[in-house]
Amino acid sequence: MEEFHTNIGENIKRIRxxxxxxxxxxxxxxxxxxxxxxxxxxxxxxxxxTTLWKIASGLRLSFSSLVSQYKPNVTIVKKKEVNPIIENNGQYRVYPLVPYNPEQQFEIFSVTLEPGCEHIAEPHTTGVEEFILVNEGTLEVVVNEQVYIVEPEDTLIFKADRPHIYRNNGDHIVKCSVVIHYSSQ
Amino acid sequence: MEEFHTNIGENIKRIRxxxxxxxxxxxxxxxxxxxxxxxxxxxxxxxxxTTLWKIASGLRLSFSSLVSQYKPNVTIVKKKEVNPIIENNGQYRVYPLVPYNPEQQFEIFSVTLEPGCEHIAEPHTTGVEEFILVNEGTLEVVVNEQVYIVEPEDTLIFKADRPHIYRNNGDHIVKCSVVIHYSSQ
DNA sequence: TACATACGTGCAATATAACGTCCAAACTCT
DNA sequence: AGAGTTTGGACGTTATATTGCACGTATGTA
Structure with missing residues (x-):
């Protein structure tokens, strides 16, 4: 990602x-x-x-064949080593496990809500879909003034282009995995 | 095409x-x-x-949504205004009507063979497919030592990753339209 | 009117992409 | 082995991408 252009170089050299x-x-x-x-x-x-365009055109290549990332077979991400984004005075913590990348158009978080925490999320742009997999505790999500109760091992899927609220009304911590998918309109 | 980067600018501004x-x-x-x-x-x-990568990532966009070309609704290409590529002492003329472009992965030519002309074509890279639509005259094409006779209004389709020969054995000029498709492996 | 804020652009400085030329190593040919 | 050719990379120069700062314009507010 920070060394993104090395990918393109490798692709060009391989094809050449x-x-x-x-x-x-x-x-x-x-x-x-x-x-x-x-x-x-x-x-x-x-x-x-412009030069990438020249290369792709001259070699009759698509863009995607040039920017395609080399993917290591195995990667392990340790949550302990991920810096969480803290909100609601530490009651709401977001751990970005798989950051967004223009090729695979989604990102994955692990989210923790302390008991009593209520987090109001900004609406995303249109075409964004959230997948919430609850691991521990019971999560309440409000979308379109409708309250959804998500039990452990259950999954909530909704279009996130409107304001929505995450709430932990129980006395147990809530941990869930969140996948956000951005459809490039 | 020469002003390619203006597209990206327009896309970014529009999305923003x-x-x-x-x-x-x-x-x-x-x-x-x-x-x-x-x-x-x-x-x-x-x-x-690298900056394009930053923009795409920060705005949660795909590459394709940024590089997508603005296509005018209607374009007319006048063959008279296209400079042909001359080979075989002018007996074999190629008019590039639609040049290659990394998004639409094909190009379109109009090809003319004078009577008696035999043109030996270099093999393309693997995954390349040719579509030959004969408009006038009778075209002979040799692929894999096999001769194919293509009459007017007939179409020949073949994988062009091997040497092939175009031949006009008749006494009438041969005109055909050729579409070459490059599959980005 | 005067003030404040937000927004897009111009300018000078810097970083670096892009080019032409030259050079050393490797590979052909006699 | 020696001359010629091809290959990829090094060096210096030019063009331009990128940044921070500052300016002008618009819009809203007291």
């Missing part, structure tokens, strides 16, 4: 090698200088979208 | 306005300076992919 093209030949096909191509491949510079 | 965001707020969400955002929106500068 698959086609047995030299940097010179690729430069000729794309109209991008050999030096620049080499630097992009080695991750030494991040191209502007 | 839809969400009632100021440049300041957008800068805060994306980590890209307000000035830069303004320049990108106005087409005054072409962002690098």
């Amino acid at each position: 090698k698959e086609r047995n093209l030299s940097l010179d030949k690729t430069s000729e096909l794309t109209g991008v200088s050999k030096t620049m191509l080499g630097q992009i491949e080695r991750g030494k510079s991040a191209p502007t979208i | 306005k839809e969400r009632n965001l100021s440049l300041d707020k957008t800068s805060e969400l994306t980590g890209v300076s307000k000035t830069m955002l303004g320049q990108i929106e106005r087409g005054k500068s072409a962002p690098t992919i």
